[in-house]
Amino acid sequence: MTVSLQRAQIETTSVCNQRCSFCPVSVKRRKKSTLDLAQLKRILEQLNQHPISTIYLNGFNEPTYDKEIIEKIALIHDYGYSVSFLSNGSGLTPDLVEQLFSLGVMNYCVNLSTIDLDQYQTTRGNSDIIKVLPNVEFLLNRCVQEDAHATILIVGNLDETHADNIQQIHSHFNQYLNNNNVISICPAVDYAANLTEIRPDNFYHKTLRGCANKRHKEWLHISAAGNLILCCHDYEEKYAFSHIESEQLESAFANPTYQQFSRWVEGEEEAPEDFICRYCLFAISDDDFMARINERFCSNCVLPKQLKNDLDACSYCEVKKQ
Numbered sequence: 001m002t003v004s005l006q007r008a009q010i011e012t013t014s015v016c017n018q019r020c021s022f023c024p025v026s027v028k029r030r031k032k033s034t035l036d037l038a039q040l041k042r043i044l045e046q047l048n049q050h051p052i053s054t055i056y057l058n059g060f061n062e063p064t065y066d067k068e069i070i071e072k073i074a075l076i077h078d079y080g081y082s083v084s085f086l087s088n089g090s091g092l093t094p095d096l097v098e099q100l101f102s103l104g105v106m107n108y109c110v111n112l113s114t115i116d117l118d119q120y121q122t123t124r125g126n127s128d129i130i131k132v133l134p135n136v137e138f139l140l141n142r143c144v145q146e147d148a149h150a151t152i153l154i155v156g157n158l159d160e161t162h163a164d165n166i167q168q169i170h171s172h173f174n175q176y177l178n179n180n181n182v183i184s185i186c187p188a189v190d191y192a193a194n195l196t197e198i199r200p201d202n203f204y205h206k207t208l209r210g211c212a213n214k215r216h217k218e219w220l221h222i223s224a225a226g227n228l229i230l231c232c233h234d235y236e237e238k239y240a241f242s243h244i245e246s247e248q249l250e251s252a253f254a255n256p257t258y259q260q261f262s263r264w265v266e267g268e269e270e271a272p273e274d275f276i277c278r279y280c281l282f283a284i285s286d287d288d289f290m291a292r293i294n295e296r297f298c299s300n301c302v303l304p305k306q307l308k309n310d311l312d313a314c315s316y317c318e319v320k321k322q
Contacts, residue, residue: 059223149181
C-alpha cells in the first residue's frame with residue numbers, strides 16, 4: 001500500500017472533562033497521556049515531504065485541558081502549518097481565544113449538542129453549558145471581526161429532540177452566523193457501546209473494499225500516547241502500527257503491521273471478524289454505499305420536516321457532505 005498523506009490529526013492530550021453519552025470516555029477512561037513538545041517536534045519535522053497544510057488538533061479529548069496547548073500551536077505554526085481547533089467550548093475562554101488568534105488560528109469547531117441545561121447535564125455529565133455559552137458567543141463574535149471560521153457541530157439522533165436542539169442553537173447564535181460561522185448537523189454514532197459486535201442498529205460488512213474517507217492512506221493519526229493509529233475512531237488504539245519515537249514515518253507506513261492493516265481495509269486479505277472497519281459507516285464494501293446511508297440515517301431522519309421553516313437540514317448534514 002502506497003501512502004500519500006494529505007491531512008494530519010494529532011491528539012495532544014487524552015484528558016477530557018466531559019462524559020458524553022455517545023463517547024467511550026463516558027464508560028472507559030484511557031490512561032492519562034500527553035504528547036510532549038519534543039514528540040510533536042519530531043512529528044512536524046517529518047511532514048514537510050507530504051502535501052499537508054493543516055494540523056487538526058482533536059481526538060477523544062478536550063485540547064484546552066492540555067497545559068502546553070499554546071506552546072504546541074506556536075511550534076506547529078513555526079513549521080508552517082495552520083491549525084484547526086476542535087473543542088467542547090468549556091475551556092475555550094476569551095483569554096485563550098485571544099491567545100489562539102494571536103497565533104493565527106483561524107479555524108474552529110465547537111461540539112455542542114444542546115443548550116438546555118437539564119439535557120446537557122444528562123448527556124454530557126456536567127453543567128458546563130453555563131460557561132460554554134458565553135465562551136462560544138465570544139469566539140463567534142471574534143471570528144466575525146477577524147474573518148475567521150467557526151463551526152458549531154450539533155450531534156443528535158435525527159429525531160424531534162435533535163430538531164429542537166438545532167432550532168435553539170441556531171436561534172441563540174443567529175446574530176453571529178454568516179458565511180464563516182456556520183452550524184453543522186451530525187448523526188450520533190454510539191462510540192460508547194462496543195462497536196465491534198453485531199447489533200440491529202449497527203453495520204457489519206462481510207466484505208471490505210476500502211475507506212470512503214481514505215483514513216488509512218491519506219491521513220496521519222497520532223494519539224496522545226504517541227502511537228500512530230489506523231483511524232481516528234480507534235479509541236483503544238488497538239490498531240496502532242508504530243510509535244513516533246520508534247521509527248521514521250516512512251518506515252512506519254512500510255512496516256508489516258501497517259501493511260497488513262491496509263490489506264484488511266482494502267479487502268486484499270480477509271480481515272478478522274472484529275476488525276474495526278467491518279462496523280464502520282464509511283467502510284466501502286460490496287453493498288451500495290448511498291443505499292446504506294439512506295437506510296441507516298436518511299430514512300429515519302425527521303429533521304427536514306421538523307426544520308423546513310427554519311433551514312434546509314440536508315444541506316447542513318455531515319453525512320450528506322461525505
